[in-house]
Amino acid sequence: MLRRLSLRTRLFLLLILPLVAVATAASFARYQSANELSQELYDNTLLVVALTISRDVVISEGDMLTEQLLDELTAALGDPVYYRITGPGGRFVTGYSDPPDLPENSLIEGGAPVFFDSVSLGRPVRAVVLREFISEPQFGGWVTVEVWQTVSQRLALSRTLVTQSIFLLGSVILTAALILWFGIQLGLKPLLDLRDAIGQRSADDLRPIRRWVPPELRPLVQTSNSLFDRLAAAFALRDAFISDAAHQMRNPVAAIQSQAEAAISAPSETDLRARVVDLAETARATSRLTSQLLSLERVRGRSLKILVQPVDLVALVRDKVRPFAEGQLRRDVDVAFTVTGEPRPIDCDPVLVEEMVSNLLDNAAKYGLRPGGQLDVTVAFDPHRVKMRFADDGPGVPAELAERVFDRFFRLDDSQPLGCGLGLAIVKDVVNAHAGEVFCIPQPAGVLFEVVFHR
Secondary structure (H helix, E strand, O other): OHHHOOHHHHHHHHHHHHHHHHHHHHHHHHHHHHHHHHHHHHHHHHHHHHHHHHHHHHHOOOOOOOHHHHHHHHHHHOOOEEEEEEOHHHOEEEEOOOOOOOOOOOOOOEOOOEEEEEEEOOEEEEEEEEEEEEOOOOOOEEEEEEEEEEOHHHHHHHHHHHHHHHHHHHHHHHHHHHHHHHHHHHHOHHHHHHHHHHHOOOOOOOOOOOOOOOHHHHHHHHHHHHHHHHHHHHHHHHHHHHHHHHHHHHHHHHHHHHHHHHHHOOOOHHHHHHHHHHHHHHHHHHHHHHHHHHHHHHHHHOOHHHHOEEEOHHHHHHHHHHHHHHHHHOOOOEEEEEEEOOOOOEEEOHHHHHHHHHHHHHHHHHHHOOOOOEEEEEEEEOOOEEEEEEEEOOOOOOHHHOOHHHOOOOOOOOOOOOOOOOHHHHHHHHHHHOOOEEEEEEOOOOEEEEEEEEO
């Protein structure tokens, strides 16, 4: 339930509820302490009254207390006072004849008062009993003095203490609630200002947040700026993809349209078939271009942090080379696969690495391999890195163009109809995503493409 509340309400409740609990406990403890103190004071007063009555009866030689003394005691204590004095042997001396019953197993020792709660004439009372030795000719010996008093004044005092405690608690809680509410409102103002500042931005404004914020909000701002950076990069990739796709697809689509119109107006079936063949070839080239564009976008859009895993690189490359070699046998091309060093799993994204290997093999098939040629694929494990080499004996790459072959849409021979200039760009993006390196190394016969993944 707390999760659905606003941040302001959550903070308020998390602060005020412990304060209420502490204040309640403190008020209860204060009430208990005051109640015990009140009980002690009243009991001491009741004991003093008992001693006073005892002395007065002795002085008056067993007579009852005067009405004036009883009235003064009642006025002083706030509740009526009753008493009974019993001489040696249980002989009644003076006072009231119906005192409250002593608790069971009560032991009255000389000089030690015993206090207890009881009921007299249907009303709750507090009583004290004590025994004193009196040296007096008429009723000398051990005398038992019993004094009791109704407790209405004590209960009134307890109610007053409870009321004061509740009032004090309410005042503290109300004051604390007001301070906390306005304090939280003031404390959250930088967060609200940050919210308003972000809310005023346009949809395409992904600039980092530069405004000052309290230290507690800086991690949030840093995370937001990181998100803005990633969004800006993603939007840039999207715009680049749309631009590249629009630029590269314009000519093939126009060619397909013109070839289709030419096929419609073909004067003979022979011309129609020839034009349809050209149309099909253009459509296949457009399909390859679309596939490469999508592959390039997929490489750029994947998150390696989530998808990296230990991969058996030897098995991955072998699974790609084997069907490729079988297909090249029909062209009398020899494909060799070699592993050097001690193989070990490599942390990488297997989907991207498969895409990279496929594009290197496809690049070799289109531009490097001729009938009777050879392709050597090597996976070399070093202690701190692994290298993948793809060496062919084809026409090769001029040294001055070795770096440019990884640019998008760059082709050595624009008249070559097979490629679209994206395969090696995909290879470079995959390598960059893995913090690796890729090199195009011209050879005396052919070219060597080397991919290096660091451990």
